[in-house]
Amino acid sequence: xxxxxxxxxxxxxxxxxxxxxxxxxxxxxxxxxxxxxxxxxxxxxxxxxxxxxxxxxxxxxxxxxxxxxxxxxxxxxxxxxxxxxxxxxxxxxxxxxxxxxxxxxxxxxxxxxxxxxxxxxxxxxxxxxxxxxxxxxxxxxxxxxxxxxxxxxxxxxxxxxxxxxxxxxxxxxxxxxxxxxxxxxxxxxxxxxxxxxxxxxxxxxxxxxxxxxxxxxxxxxxxxxxxxxxxxxxxxxxxxxxxxxxxxxxxxxxxxxxxxxxxxxxxxxxxxxxxxxxxxxxxxxxxxxxxxxxxxxxxxxxxxxxxxxxxxxxxxxxxxxxxxxxxxxxxxxxxxxxxxxxxxxxxxxxxxxxxxxxxxxxxxxxxxxxxxxxxxxxxxxxxxxxxxxxxxxxxxxxxxxxxxxxxxxxxxxxxxxxxxxxxxxxxxxxxxxxxxxxxxxxxxxxxxxxxxxxxxxxxxxxxxxxxxxxxxxxxxxxxxxxxxxxxxxxxxxxxxxxxxxxxxxxxxxxxxxxxxxxxxxxxxxxxxxxxxxxxxxxxxxxxxxxxxxxxxxxxxxxxxxxxxxxxxxxxxxxxxxxxxxxx
Numbered sequence: 001x002x003x004x005x006x007x008x009x010x011x012x013x014x015x016x017x018x019x020x021x022x023x024x025x026x027x028x029x030x031x032x033x034x035x036x037x038x039x040x041x042x043x044x045x046x047x048x049x050x051x052x053x054x055x056x057x058x059x060x061x062x063x064x065x066x067x068x069x070x071x072x073x074x075x076x077x078x079x080x081x082x083x084x085x086x087x088x089x090x091x092x093x094x095x096x097x098x099x100x101x102x103x104x105x106x107x108x109x110x111x112x113x114x115x116x117x118x119x120x121x122x123x124x125x126x127x128x129x130x131x132x133x134x135x136x137x138x139x140x141x142x143x144x145x146x147x148x149x150x151x152x153x154x155x156x157x158x159x160x161x162x163x164x165x166x167x168x169x170x171x172x173x174x175x176x177x178x179x180x181x182x183x184x185x186x187x188x189x190x191x192x193x194x195x196x197x198x199x200x201x202x203x204x205x206x207x208x209x210x211x212x213x214x215x216x217x218x219x220x221x222x223x224x225x226x227x228x229x230x231x232x233x234x235x236x237x238x239x240x241x242x243x244x245x246x247x248x249x250x251x252x253x254x255x256x257x258x259x260x261x262x263x264x265x266x267x268x269x270x271x272x273x274x275x276x277x278x279x280x281x282x283x284x285x286x287x288x289x290x291x292x293x294x295x296x297x298x299x300x301x302x303x304x305x306x307x308x309x310x311x312x313x314x315x316x317x318x319x320x321x322x323x324x325x326x327x328x329x330x331x332x333x334x335x336x337x338x339x340x341x342x343x344x345x346x347x348x349x350x351x352x353x354x355x356x357x358x359x360x361x362x363x364x365x366x367x368x369x370x371x372x373x374x375x376x377x378x379x380x381x382x383x384x385x386x387x388x389x390x391x392x393x394x395x396x397x398x399x400x401x402x403x404x405x406x407x408x409x410x411x412x413x414x415x416x417x418x419x420x421x422x423x424x425x426x427x428x429x430x431x432x433x434x435x436x437x438x439x440x441x442x443x444x445x446x447x448x449x450x451x452x453x454x455x456x457x458x459x460x461x462x463x464x465x466x467x468x469x470x471x472x473x474x475x476x477x478x479x480x481x482x483x484x485x486x487x488x489x490x491x492x493x494x495x496x497x498x499x500x501x502x503x504x505x506x507x508x509x510x511x512x513x514x515x516x517x518x519x520x521x522x523x524x525x526x527x528x529x530x531x532x533x534x535x536x537x538x539x540x541x542x543x544x545x546x547x548x549x550x551x552x553x554x555x556x557x558x559x560x561x562x563x564x565x566x567x568x569x570x571x572x573x574x575x576x577x578x579x580x581x582x583x
Contacts, residue, residue, distance in 0.1 A: 001026050003084045009056035012080065020057065020220055024049050027076050028248045030087035034075070036267045038093045043246035043259045044072035044145050047174050047218070051142075051241055052076035054223035055170070058231055059138055062107045065126050069119035069143040069153075071099035072260075073172060074109075081108040094559065099391055103558075114391020115359060116329045117150025119143050120169060124159045127167045138231060139167045144243075145260075146177020146305055148185055149328035150359075160236045161207040168230050169209070169238045173217070174245035178305045179257045179314075182328040193242055204238040217243035257314065279442040282351075282380050284415055285422060286311030289349060292426070293323045299426065302338055302350040305329040309380045310351040331356050335363035338375035339432075347426050351378035351437075354394035355387060361400060369406040369432045376425045376433050383439035383475055383525050384565055390558035394439075398473070399530030401434055402503040408456060409503035411436045411474030413443065417500075420449035428454060436474050436502065439525075443478055457504030465493035466516045468580060473502060473532050475525040479573060483523075486577045502532055510539055519583050521548045523576070528569075529554040548583055550576060 002019060003026040006012060012023065031045045053076065055066065061081070068074045078096060079087055083105065086096025097104055100113040111122050123141045130137060147153055148171070160167045173189055175181070181189075188203045197213020204211050212230060216222045223241070230237050245260075246252025251270030252259035263274045289310070293299050301310070303326045307317060317324050327333045331352060338348035357364075357379055368375055379397055381387065386394035401409050408431045412418035418438060425433035431454075459471070468487065472480030477498050484494045495517065499506070513520060520540060522533035533549030540547050552569050566572055570579060 001088070003027060003030060003079055004088065006080055006084060007082045009061050009080055012053065012057055015057075017221060020053055024053055024220065027053070027079050027087075030079055030084065031075050032249060032267050033090070034087045034093055035262060036265050036273075037090055039263045040098050040261065041072050041075070042249070042262050043176075043252045043256055044174070045075040046249055046252055047243040047245045047247045048073035048142070048144075048172055049076045049247070050218050050220045051170070051172065051223055051243065052080065054220060054227050055140065055142075056080050057224055058227035059140060064138040064140060065110055065123070066108070067110055067119045067123045067126070067139075067141050068100050068113060069141070069147045070116040070145060071113050072145045073142055074100050077108070078105075081105055097389060097559065099389060112391060114389060115356070116145075116147045117143075117153040118156075119147070119153075120156025120160060121152050122156075123167060124156055124163060127160065127163055127165060131163065131165050141167065141169045142172060143169065144172025144174060146181055146329045149177070149181070149183050149305075149330050151330060151332050157204075157207050157209075161209060164236065166233055167236050168233065169236075171204075171238060171240045172243055173240060174243045174256075176245050176256050176260070177328055178260050179307055179326065182305075182326045183330075189240075192240060197240060204240070208236065210235050210237040212237070212239050214239065214241045217241040218247050257308075281415055281418060281438040281442050282309060282378075283311040284442070285378065285418060285437060286316070286351075288419055288422065290316060290320065292423075293320060296347060296426070297323070298345065298347040299323060300325055300341060300346055300348050302327065302334050302348055304331045304334045304350075304352050304356065306352060306356070309353055310378065331360040332363045335360045335375075335377070336367040338377070339363075339368040339371055339373045342373035342375040343371070347376075349376040349378060349422075349426065351380060353380050353387070354382040354397045355392045357397060358400065364401070364407065364432075364434075365404050369404050372406055372432065374429045374431060374433070376422070376435065378422075379434055379436050381439055382436050384552055385440045385475075385525075385562055388557065388560050388562070390556040393557060395526040395552060397436065398502055398524060398526045398532055402532065402535070403530070404503075407432050407434060407503060408453075408501065409434045409436065410453065410500060411502050412438055412500075413474055413477035413498055414438070414445040414447070415442060416445050416447065417449045420451060421453060424451060424453050428452075430454065439475055441478075453500070457501045457506050459497050459499040459501070459506040459509050461495065461497050461509070463494075463496040465495045467494070468492055468519045468521065469495035469497060469513050469517050470521045470523065471497040471499055471536060472523040473499060473525065476523040480523050482573050483576050483580075486573060487580065490577070490581065492580075499532070505535055505539055507539065510536070514543060514545055517545070519546045519548065519580065521576070521580060522550065524551045527552055527554050546583055548579060
């Protein structure tokens with residue numbers, strides 16, 4: 001195979017067009033092999049194979065600097081920069097991240113990039129640094145898959161134009177985001193495609209960019225000519241490349257949304273080789289919201305490019321009509337829009353993954369909570385059992401959200417408790433509310449849950465014992481229940497508490513525990529630093545009460561093994577019991 005002999009981009013410089021075409025086929029097979037056995041981004045990478053070969057054929061990395069937005073299109077780049085083993089040798093798949101990573105390749109990957117819309121802004125730093133230091137290299141940015149709709153992309157475009165020097169922004173226009181594109185910008189991209197780049201109305205020219213259009217974005221000779229034309233430009237330049245998402249693999253072309261990212265699958269049939277996961281609390285919540293829409297015309301579900309996170313596939317979105325709004329990859333807009341909708345009297349519910357909530361901290365704090373508008377945010381995947389690449393870790397939400405004033409952060413333990421909290425949050429008009437949607441094994445209960453959570457920060461005592469009290473947040477409640485059963489076998493009748501509220505302290509209950517308890521234990525499925533346990537330990541600081549706080553130590557965990565992570569952080573049930581007994 002040609003690809004196995006490509007150790008650096010220099011190895012392709014003297015290949016014939018026939019060899020480059022063969023190389024493209026091998027890269028595509030490598031992407032499918034890795035994704036079919038390991039899971040990963042399928043469609044975006046398949047669509048950018050030829051463009052990546054052309055970039056490396058024309059430019060001179062690592063002297064010329066490449067920055068890949070969100071890393072959805074980075075697999076071909078990795079294969080051309082000495083990492084093909086991570087795509088052709090299944091035994092070495094885990095050595096390769098799915099994202100741009102200088103830890104993996106300090107020579108060819110300039111930044112850790114897993115979130116979206118950051119590439120142009122990062123590249124302007126390389127641009128300014130080069131200009132100050134007197135360099136001559138090309139700065140090449142790849143942005144696509146809906147990333148232009150994020151606010152930081154606009155800020156980057158604005159600054160790149162201001163600097164006025166060499167920067168080449170490759171807009172990979174595959175007509176898609178993760179789902180379909182949203183926003184007026186993409187109507188202009190459509191107009192530019194339809195006019196082969198000739199339309200007078202041109203978003204990029206309004207910024208002052210030189211503009212070039214490539215219709216045949218999967219044709220190697222055409223792409224090589226286009227990159228040669230813009231190489232060593234002295235001006236900010238946009239190369240608008242029209243590609244086909246999923247190019248070369250029929251299932252990925254026919255269903256672009258479903259094949260954006262995939263679990264392992266059979267290459268011949270395209271069918272999943274993974275057993276269905278069973279129930280999902282997030283999917284159940286999505287079903288409930290769609291039923292609520294029929295009764296509540298004010299209810300609007302907001303997504304930021306990942307509507308499937310709560311079960312809104314294409315059919316469900318069509319059925320919801322105007323009561324579903326996808327803002328594209330723009331979480332800041334989603335939160336600010338939700339605040340404005342609530343102000344006007346609508347019932348907005350914004351749902352997205354915990355890792356993407358980080359991108360809109362200021363809007364939650366300022367646009368929503370300072371204004372006190374009653375919007376609802378569903379935080380999906382908040383758990384050590386969620387995404388595990390360190391650019392996508394989903395367990396920093398408790399320290400982040402629980403300390404925002406005027407935000408009520410709730411942590412249900414069962415589906416039924418989640419539904420009761422969601423219904424209250426939508427109907428009430430006093431608070432901005434976030435709900436930590438349960439992750440992992442789904443639990444049901446016939447318990448009678450409250451219909452009103454307005455009496456804030458009142459923890460629920462599931463069982464009253466003595467000596468030891470275990471307060472367990474959300475996902476870890478049933479772990480705590482098992483810990484209490486193990487303690488009972490040791491002669492300790494422990495109190496078990498479901499706090500429900502992550503953002504506040506039930507001071508009355510905590511005072512009361514001091515009468516007949518010596519130890520309070522907290523369990524949380526998240527970062528322990530600044531987390532829920534810290535709040536409880538701080539309360540008991542001046543008292544004689546001992547506290548033990550269990551969670552995950554703050555760090556950047558990359559592609560971790562969940563079992564090992566739990567063991568390293570003393571989160572296995574037997575480890576928790578052992579530490580309690582010692583205390």
